[in-house]
Amino acid sequence: MSSSSSTKEANVITCKAMVAWEAGKELVMEEVQVSPPQPHEIRVKVVCTSLCRTDITAWESQAIFPRIFGHEASGIVESVGEGVTEFVEGDHVLTVFIGECKTCKHCASGKSNMCQVLGLERRGVMHSDERTRFSVKGKPVYHYCAVSSFSEYTVVHSGCAVKVSPRAPLEKICLLSCGVAAGLGAAWNVADISKGSTVVIFGLGTVGLAVAQGAKLRGASQIIGVETNPEKYERAKAFGVTEFLNPKDYKEPVQQVIKHISGGGTDYSFECIGDTGMVATALQSCCDGWGLTVTLGVPKMKPEIAAHYSAFLSGRTLKGSLFGGWKPKSDLPSLVEKYMNEEIQVDEFITHNLAFEDINKAFSLMREGKCLRCVIHMPK
Template identity: 65%
Template sequence: MAWQGVKAMGITTPRHLALALALALVLMSWTTNASNKRPQNSGIDKNLNVIDRCWRLDPLWRHHRQRLARCSVGYAGKMTNNIGPGVTRYRVTDNGDDPMNPKPGTLRYGATQIRGKVWITFPKDMNIKLHRPLLVSSHTAIDGRGANVNIAGGACIKLLGVTDVIIHGLRIHNCQTQETVEVMGPEGHIIRIDYPDGDAISVISSTKVWIDHNTLYDCGDGLVDHMRVTVAFNYFGPDCDQRMPRVRQGFAHVVNNLYQGWGLYAIGGSMNPSVRSEANLFIAPDAGRKEITWKLRGKGGSEWNFGSTKDVLENGAVFTQTGDVGLEPHYNPAVAWGAGEALVMEEVQVSPPQPMEIRIKVVCTSLCRSDITAWQSQANATMFPRIFGHEAAGIVESVGQGVSEFEEGDHVLTLFTGECMKCKQCTSVSSFSEYTVVHSGCAVKVSSIAPLEKICLLSCGVAAGLGAAWKVADIARGSTVVIFGLGTVGLAVAQGAKLRGASQIIGVDTNPEKSEKARVFGITDFINPNDCDEPIQQGWGLTVTLGVPNVKPEITAHYATFLTGRTLRGSLLGGWKPKSDLPSLVDMYLREEIQIDEFITHNLSFEEINKAFDLMKEGKCLRCVIHMPK
């Protein structure tokens, strides 16, 4: 199968063949019906690119086509506006084309005449000759998977002033220039198009457009007039003259594409464009222009940035880098796209650290109960998509301007709150990713000899429990302490109470299986509230609340309750000043004065992060430490 695909592309030299095969894991499958011929359960989950991996693993993908909308990568984000209630499923059964009076069953009818969300598929291989450019309506998905769909020999595709369009898995080639024409456009409007010039896909004044896994060749231009776009997993050429893409006053991330020959250039721009080319294979034509890029300096200004990283340049291809060509690393975060939905691995480009920021290579992160609560949207605002995680340890990879307390190579803990407790920069961390960029106030330098896979727990849970016992409650020797909830934080409170010499430490939890484990941390008595109908004793004294509630975070109390001497006190991160105090907790661990290892019940790889969520939901773990790829 791989040999047939490479041969069809016209790659004949051994070196080009080897390179093409090497890139087969990240390049699109041009014969889109290959998925029909591939045996199921053939190990494809290990080898596919991020988009294919998202949907091919489902053997019933034909029945779940719209899941493709959640597989998109790049600036368009997830194409969720193309799915949901009210989607019209349209099958192209007629390869004919009438530009002014589209007939039901044709591609043009589905792409222009049906209002609302439309998902277009092809039940069989099809060759379609468009007599005039095809204007695609907003909220339209053209899904060529499962068939070999050629749009060739005539006009091609134009996206004009639309939004939420998916074009996936088509072969668009031999596009012809034309005189000025009129066509039936969306919603019955007749549109005049001046001199269509043979573009495979032209995108003008449009937003949220996702174009991937297409083959474009033998056309005047490939992709034109993009502003902010990701061009990924496409095959351009041979005999595609230029504009693959051309960027005017915008930014393009061009990644994992195959360029086999070009006429004038492959990637171009004007009016201050920025292009980042990454992991593409450029095979220059045997004769003619070897330069990949083209830039127009003119009225719009002469500043532009063209950068290349990990590109493969063959047959004399040349990529002239200019301007600020520094590229940021990619990282794979586990993204939550909806409340309670399984996290999905996505490839995202992380920005460089800005002034007073640092970029951290996360080594280990652990799952906190508050992550579960926020993921289930039971306490926090429903804000998705999100990258969760805050309890982590890592190594500083780079620092931004003005940062003096950190340098590359420092071992750090991330902090979900900085010591100032006020500014926005000190209230945000996302650690369920290989890299995270945080304000320098949201990290603390720790001893480099401390094992990061252990001390990451001091970034939140264990530190919060110890501090609640020592700094907030200030437990004295001989005290009686009652702890409601025997998760990691509750057991850390028990540990702190034990170290302070409390005489009786009562643990309260609805899970009887926690009783034995709790005694390791100092619990002397265990109560299951399900076994009690009435309060055992209505006591006085101090109540400390910590953690994130599942539901109804509001509380009510009669003022007389406090007149009689009862006290309610909140505790955030145990009252610690994170930068000043957490390094001392790390040192205490190194001196074996506090327990951390006993909290760790599971060590999982990053790919198993959803297993960690399941374990915590089911009450089968304390802390799952998640190890990032090295």
């Protein structure tokens, strides 16, 4: 059981967390000490968290250990630090891996969600004092993506949490704190898909299928899914994919096949795999003049992108998408409302519900391509 006293905001909490001690090694359940929230921070009791492909990529390759992974999560505010006025104990929240300060150049621009104050945190420490809030037997344990939700309690900057309606089921909407929202936003905010347009999506995982859903809701006439795992095809139809291509089934390059079936190339292409080599293929799959390629995946290796200059001289555009362009505090509450009003699908992405102690099973399922989202339910 987790423990804390009545003066929660002044005390360390001891609770369970799944700690990664080494790259690629199974997570270990440990008793961790979670420090109280410092100024402008909140401590959150995690209710549900989901495993995202980005967690696995970092777990396999990053050098900062020991670490508590997890960033796609929902929870309830347990205590607040000095200066926090937006949240009170008991508020329902989504955690987010990029924040929104609402005052920096990017937040004020209306053109970007790349907050200059609360952008991507890669060092494993808190934004405010570059220290960690976790420890095991006095040894520091580092954060991941400003969230670290594979713990019964976590501390986040108040700018990296979004208050949501208490009516929204936390065990479902946790998916909107990353993957599903990222795909929908790439389709709506970054690409701004138009009615009747043609779309190709490389990779039919959660993000790719969320892009498909966004394209379908915008009225795209053709949504081509490119995927090497045929087991994903049937499920993808429910999200709007109209045609499927397995590159292994063709002798010619898949971009040529796409150009043939789309009448010269699609209006939009989305790279959702995390393979920089596929970015050039995606570029070549969209049409001359106005073809737009959006890349969403986080690569495991070879981060540099190579493309022939003629792809751009002919009028194609390449854009990156981080969290689908959503400003988390400004935009996520309305996305939750869309879910509550049954305007978007979220439940359908949940293929497994697992207990906290079974989190390593979620890692195995995702690495083997046997799940979309595994929702991990924390102890009550």
